[in-house]
Amino acid sequence: MKTQHFSLLFILVAWSFLGSGCFEIVEDITVHNNGSGEFYYTANLSQSKANLDLIMQDDSSEGYRVPSRQEIDADIVRTKATLEKQPGITNVVTTTDWPNYIFSVKFSFASMSQLNAAVESVSAEFAADHKSIPEASGNFAFAGKVFTRKSNYNAEKEKEKLTAKDKDILRNATYTCIYRFDQPVKISNNAKSKISASGKSVMTRFNMLNLATGIEKIAHTITLK
């Protein structure tokens, strides 16, 4: 169950592991020349909603405790409140679409270090509940004309802990990274990345199982012109 480290909103994703079926996570970040920008993170479990409808009626599934709707709502409110307290973080908006099981969080950040601090603050907030993300630290950097998406996730170590069930669930899940810039992109060092028609955005889609087992790496560096 260590794959949750990919998710900045573990609280939203952890229980998605309870049901088999597909889900997708989208990490969409706009970075301006001065390092400020917008962060938009979405967990879409819509494809598994029939399963989730059933699972949410129970208090446990496959040996994992199923949180209630109220509990998840409360965690989302807590996430919003934590982010709003962070310096340099503004316009925090969270959305929940329960019928489709789509959850998102969106905010503006003044600098890359403040974005990192914000993500870490959410992780720290949930540390006591064991919902934190130890690897969610210093994941983004922007210096000169180079944007770096880092990852502290140690697939070699963590993949041993994945159960067959975990793998089955992750097999059909996707993680999409979209990074947008003011300047055109020169190159992305990830072979899977695509550059948009305007040349200012980079999209990379990963299979979650490949990420969890280290076949694919989320870390990549984008150099601007």
Add this chain to the structure above:
Amino acid sequence: MYRKFLLFTSALLASTGLFSQENYIHIPKNASYVITMRPYQQGERNNAESLSRLEMFGNGRSYNDNLYVYGSTSLAEDPRERLTNYLSSILSSPSTTGIDSLRNIYAFHEENDTCSYWAYILPVGNETVFSGYLTAHLFGQGTLVVKDRGYSSLSGERITAGWTNNYAIIVLSDYYRSTYDEYAYMDYNNMEYVQALEDSIRMADSIMAVEARLAAEREAAEIISDSSKNATRDELAEENKKLLERLEQGELPEDTTLFVNPYEDYAYYQDESVQNEVAHDEQALLLLNRLMNLEYDNSLASNKNFRSLQDEKFDAAYWYNYGLVMQEEYRKQVERRSRYGMWGTQEEQQPLDTLLFPSMWEESYVAGLVTFNDTVTEMEHRISVGSEMSEMTSGMYRGRVDRKMLKYVKGDNLLSLVCLSVNMEKFIRFSGQVYRENMRYSSMGMFEQTYLAMWDIMRVFIDDKTMYELFTGKFVFAVTDLKPVVTTFVTYEYDDDFNRREVTEERTEIVPEFVFMAGVGRKKDMQKILDILERTALIKKVNEDYYMVMNTANPASQMFIVFRKGILMFTNNEDLVNNHLHKGYKGKERLDKKMRKTARKSPLVAWWDGKRTFDTVRKIEKDDPDGAKKNDLERNVSSGLIMGKKGRKGEHRIQMTITMPADNEEQKRSPLDRFFHILNGLFLIVK
């Protein structure tokens, strides 16, 4: 004279008994799971090539991760492949492998604080052939056979084997500290950290103790050397103790980030892995030696329940010590609760208010006897319970389901049917007790007490009699068809600049059409419950006959509730609630006579039509992505039937019959071979 003859005969029998001692003498008393196989009763028709190709055995490779098909998750690919081929050769061609085809094969599992392992006990018919085949096929030609302890042994790549001219033991062992491992990956608050440090020290201590023991045994000055780049284990343990003392004295600030020392440095971790590998091999040899020389009192042979099972007729049997497994589970739960700081440390915990859980399953065993007869495989599942459980459960299953319930079961494409008839008072007392005890020792933490309090409060408002009489104890559950339901989901499309647009797509899901019925004893009380649910808008009355459940907008999850003529019914079959509530199903749609009779043969009946299920799925899902996976199961199962059966005192028996389609004459396989294909089909579907 007669007395002398009797004494002589008894002595002769006793000595014969000793000499014909079964190989299960080598299974330790605390083994939790045991599988017994008599694979050759059907002749040598098991196809080695066919068995070794089964995905269940991982084809020796990729499919096998994290599954205990061989009993070890830590085997590397090459030895795993060799083991696959070796085991399938044993099943298919015993004479080539030197196995005695007239005696039993055993596989068993034992677990303790530091070791979890599976082992195989094989009957040796020809030691020379056995030794040659084992060396060449499992360990590799040229591996040195050691003969210094009264038996021959081979070891390598996490497989250890020992044999005499009578039997062989192959051990696959994993050494670990499971709770310790959890800590290596967790964030700690200070309370947990204290516990983690304690674990760490215990781990270091236990490794050192093993080292010392091995060193003494092998007369080696030092088996595990210290890394030159890192601190010695002694120094780390000392450091841990100091940190622990400082923590306990409150010297460290609350937010101090600390690590468990033995793993703080990756180089050290790697170094320790190598050391562990050496220690592992040495421990496996010690374990093998223990099993080879096991005495009666420490052996499962001293367990009457297991021994008596071995005297019965079967082709394969499984047995597990349920009492022991539950006891171990209880121990882990208590440890985990203490570890997570739910109730303080173990010593600080309040005295437990109920103590039934550890004892309620005492002397309880579960066993299954499987027999193969051409196209029919029969399995008798037995649950033997100790006196405490026997008192609680005797007479619980009794009577038959009502005939009138069966008329609401649509029969023209019936896929499965479960009928249960119980004494509700016994059933509720039993369930309540087990539920309560399980809850009491679960890891639910702060919620436990709330749930337990709710359970007790419920008893204040509902008297025992009402609880026992609300339902009559007659229950029917049937899957009457599979139907396609079109559902929608939201996903994203991206334009050329990766701007996202939400799109709604459709997909077809297969939903089982089902009906669940419960006989109601107290109709007025049930009506009150439904009225409350309606008032709170959880259900909506559609007409005089039925209600609609209101908690879903998903058509695949739409449910209806019916309450009439003393039957409470849950179903997602709209046709049933609209057209068949007054007279039930008639004609061809009705449950056929044979099935109506089967449904009332015993207090517990469960039936599944495999062929019909697969045919129905195929009709709906023409491009079924999992079709290939289901294929093996489909080719090998026609139907399954489960029935309650009368057992001895303190014993519950369930008879399961699997009917398999006959093979073509030229492709005829043994029933065991086919049974393995069924297991393989189930394995693929589960996976």
